[in-house]
Amino acid sequence: MGRRKIEIKAIKDDRNRSVTFLKRKGGLFKKAHELSVLCSVDVAVIIFGNNKKLYEYSSSDIGEILQRHNFVSSALRNRESERG
Structure with a gap:
């Protein structure tokens, strides 16, 4: 028997919201780690809390991952602007 679906909506109670955030953050970081290990990829997750x-979380140096992201993003933007 599967889990029932929950309705996705903002949690009004501060304490419940905080507990849910911490649990889901942990689950997200765990899944990011699993993706990194299973698929041999670099993963970075950044969350700005309330x-x-x-x-x-990062599977390797987050600074290097962000540098690669910025390099690839700017290269893609340049290519798009050249096509214009």
Whole structure:
């Protein structure tokens, strides 16, 4: 028997929202790790919480992953603008 679907909507109670955030953040980071290991890929997850706190997971150096992302993104933008 499977789990029932939950309705996706904003959680109004601060405590429940905080608990749900922490649980789901942990699950997301676990899935990111599994994806990295199973598929031999680099993964980075960045979350900016409501409390102005930064949460991050990366399978390797996050600075290197972000540099690669910026390089590839700018190359794609340049290619698109050349096609114009």
